[in-house]
Amino acid sequence: MEYLKQVVAKVQSPVVFAHNDMQEGNILLKTHTKSNEDRICLIDFEYCSYNYRGFDLANHFCEWMYNYKFPVHPYFTVAKDNFPPKDKQLHFIRSYLEAYGASRRGKLAPSTGGYSGEALRTSSCFDSRTAISSMKVSSPISNCTAPSHPVEDKLLQEVQTFMLASHLFWALWSIVQGQVSSIPFGYMEYAAVRMDHYFEDKAKLRVDHINKRKSEAITDEM
Numbered sequence: 001m002e003y004l005k006q007v008v009a010k011v012q013s014p015v016v017f018a019h020n021d022m023q024e025g026n027i028l029l030k031t032h033t034k035s036n037e038d039r040i041c042l043i044d045f046e047y048c049s050y051n052y053r054g055f056d057l058a059n060h061f062c063e064w065m066y067n068y069k070f071p072v073h074p075y076f077t078v079a080k081d082n083f084p085p086k087d088k089q090l091h092f093i094r095s096y097l098e099a100y101g102a103s104r105r106g107k108l109a110p111s112t113g114g115y116s117g118e119a120l121r122t123s124s125c126f127d128s129r130t131a132i133s134s135m136k137v138s139s140p141i142s143n144c145t146a147p148s149h150p151v152e153d154k155l156l157q158e159v160q161t162f163m164l165a166s167h168l169f170w171a172l173w174s175i176v177q178g179q180v181s182s183i184p185f186g187y188m189e190y191a192a193v194r195m196d197h198y199f200e201d202k203a204k205l206r207v208d209h210i211n212k213r214k215s216e217a218i219t220d221e222m
Helices: 002-011 053-063 086-104 129-134 141-145 150-180 187-204 207-216
Strands: 015-018 027-029 040-042 049-052
Touching: 002 150, 002 207, 015 053, 049 053, 049 150, 053 086, 053 150, 086 150, 150 187
Parallel strands: none
Antiparallel strands: 015 049, 027 040
16 A cells, blocks of 8 residues: 555645546446537546546546456456557547537537647546547557657646556445445456456566656646
């Protein structure tokens, strides 16, 4: 826990109002709407609170790996290959920065997949796994091979760091739920999986890289 607290402090992720449970079951895709801006609907806000921006982003990406529709015990499956690669993370992040920049200007974000210099100078968290993989966008994901901006690099580093926080949070949550919940689910199995992923991702985390990125990144957000 002390290790995680120290690493989170290094990455300097801003605090925002976060959903904290951005898994696929809480992201609905509406089919009868006139614009892309109206197609995504978030539900289940019981875990909403102020939290680090990096947690919401990392937690959403982690959820790509877990499927909770398995019909028999433990009622979930894991597919680590589903974790979004860098190009899809950048697609999400660039859409997020554009939407955030537009909201700061009091405008709806254009559905172009690009973003302005103003969006690069400000930042915070949402889009959706469903939107990236199912919705048609005018700027394809392949365009995300363009060199990343320092603000984008900072967000990617936040994701890598807060993946540990996501794994640890849901592992502890699952242990508690295993004692008090009557909902059929393999809580202890899920806790074990999330802890395995915590230690795997911890081994990959470059703390010296976090320090380097912190010094290079634009820090004008919020």
